[in-house]
Amino acid sequence: MEKKQLLLVSKNQDFSKKIIEQVSVNYEITVEKSIHVAYNIALTLLPDTIFFDKTSYSKASDFRNLKNFKSTHFLTKSFLVVYGRNEDLMIMKKRYKSLIDEYLPENMEMDQIAALVLKNCGQKNFNYWHDCFMGLFNLMAQPIVLLQQNNIIAMNDAFKKVFRIEKTNGVKLTDLVNIENKAKVKTSLRNFARGKHMKAVTTTSLLVHNDKLRNARISFSKLSRSITDQFIMLIDFSGDEYFIDDNIGSHADQVEKCFKENSELTDFSFTxxxxxxxxxxxxxxxxxxxxxxxxxxxxxxxxxxxxxxxxxxxxxxxxxxxxxxxxxxxxxxxx
CATH class of the missing domain: 1.10.10.10 (Winged helix-like DNA-binding domain superfamily/Winged helix DNA-binding domain)
Structure with a gap:
C-alpha cells in the first residue's frame, strides 16, 4: 500500500525524530523548520496530514499565516494538526475556529499523539475532487480523458469530436501516440500513476482522425493521491494555455521527457x-x-x-x- 504524505513543521529535532519513529510505517514524512517554506512544500507535496509543533515556536506571529494552509482548494482536504501548550491552543481555537482539525496538548504522551495521527490517516474524503471534476467533465471545451495508466476509461464530448471516438472500449492512450517504443510510454504512465508526483506538462504529437498528426501541449494531473492509477489528461492543440499551475504539485520528469521525445520524432528529413x-x-x-x-x-x-x-x-x-x-x-x- 502506498504511504500517505505527512508534512511535519517543527524546530525540535528530538520531537521530530520521535514522531518519525512512531508513524513512518504509514507516512512518508517531510520535516521543515520554516513555516513560510513549509507552505511552498505543502503546495508541492499536497500532503494528507500537516502537523504543526507550536511548542517550538515562541512568537505568536509565527503562525499568523496558518490560514494559508487551507486557503487553496489543493490543500483543503489536508488534515491539519497543531501540537502546543494549553494556553496557546486556547488562543488558536478562538482565532482559527474550524480551520484546525485536531488540537493536541503538550502533556499528551508520544504514543497517544502517534495514535491520533495514524487514526486520522486517510480519514478525509479524498474522492471529493474526483467527483467534482467528473461533474464538469463534458462542460469543458478542451479534449479531456480520464486514464487508468494507459487505458482510457472516460472521455468528454470535446475529445470524442476531435478524435472521432465514441466508445472507450479497448481504446488506449498509446493508440493516439506515434512513438517508436510504445512500451516506454506504458511504463512511464504506470510509474506516474503509482508515484508521488501530481502532474506532468509536456508537448507531443497526437494521432487524430484519418491518421492525421497534430502537435499538442498535454497536461497530466492526479485528482487525488488516494485514487490508485487514475489521472486526467487535458489537451491543448494551440499550445498557448497552461492547465496546471507550475507552483502546485510536483512534476513527473519521466513522463514529460517521454512524450516530448514523441514530438521531436518529426524533426528529420528522408534521404x-x-x-x-x-x-x-x-x-x-x-x-x-x-x-x-x-x-x-x-x-x-x-x-x-x-x-x-x-x-x-x-x-x-x-x-x-x-x-x-x-x-x-x-x-x-x-x-
Missing amino acids: KREKEVIALLCKGYKTKEISETLFISPKTIEKHRSNIIKRTNSETILESIIYAINHNLVDFPMS
Whole structure:
C-alpha cells in the first residue's frame, strides 16, 4: 500500500525524530523548520496530514499565516494538526475556529499523539475532487480523458469530436501516440500513476482522425493521491494555455521527457534515395520494379523500406507513406 504524505513543521529535532519513529510505517514524512517554506512544500507535496509543533515556536506571529494552509482548494482536504501548550491552543481555537482539525496538548504522551495521527490517516474524503471534476467533465471545451495508466476509461464530448471516438472500449492512450517504443510510454504512465508526483506538462504529437498528426501541449494531473492509477489528461492543440499551475504539485520528469521525445520524432528529413523509393511506392511499384527503375538490388530496396518504417515509427509501409505526406517530408510531382 502506498504511504500517505505527512508534512511535519517543527524546530525540535528530538520531537521530530520521535514522531518519525512512531508513524513512518504509514507516512512518508517531510520535516521543515520554516513555516513560510513549509507552505511552498505543502503546495508541492499536497500532503494528507500537516502537523504543526507550536511548542517550538515562541512568537505568536509565527503562525499568523496558518490560514494559508487551507486557503487553496489543493490543500483543503489536508488534515491539519497543531501540537502546543494549553494556553496557546486556547488562543488558536478562538482565532482559527474550524480551520484546525485536531488540537493536541503538550502533556499528551508520544504514543497517544502517534495514535491520533495514524487514526486520522486517510480519514478525509479524498474522492471529493474526483467527483467534482467528473461533474464538469463534458462542460469543458478542451479534449479531456480520464486514464487508468494507459487505458482510457472516460472521455468528454470535446475529445470524442476531435478524435472521432465514441466508445472507450479497448481504446488506449498509446493508440493516439506515434512513438517508436510504445512500451516506454506504458511504463512511464504506470510509474506516474503509482508515484508521488501530481502532474506532468509536456508537448507531443497526437494521432487524430484519418491518421492525421497534430502537435499538442498535454497536461497530466492526479485528482487525488488516494485514487490508485487514475489521472486526467487535458489537451491543448494551440499550445498557448497552461492547465496546471507550475507552483502546485510536483512534476513527473519521466513522463514529460517521454512524450516530448514523441514530438521531436518529426524533426528529420528522408534521404534522397528514401524519397525516391516512397515516390515509386505511391505509384504502385513493387519491390522488383523499384529495383529495376533505380538500378539497385531488391535486398537494398527492402532495407530502405525497413528504415522508412522504423524512422517514422510505423507498423507498415502504408502508414509510413501517410506519415510522410502529412508532414510534407517528400515532394510528389503533379500528375
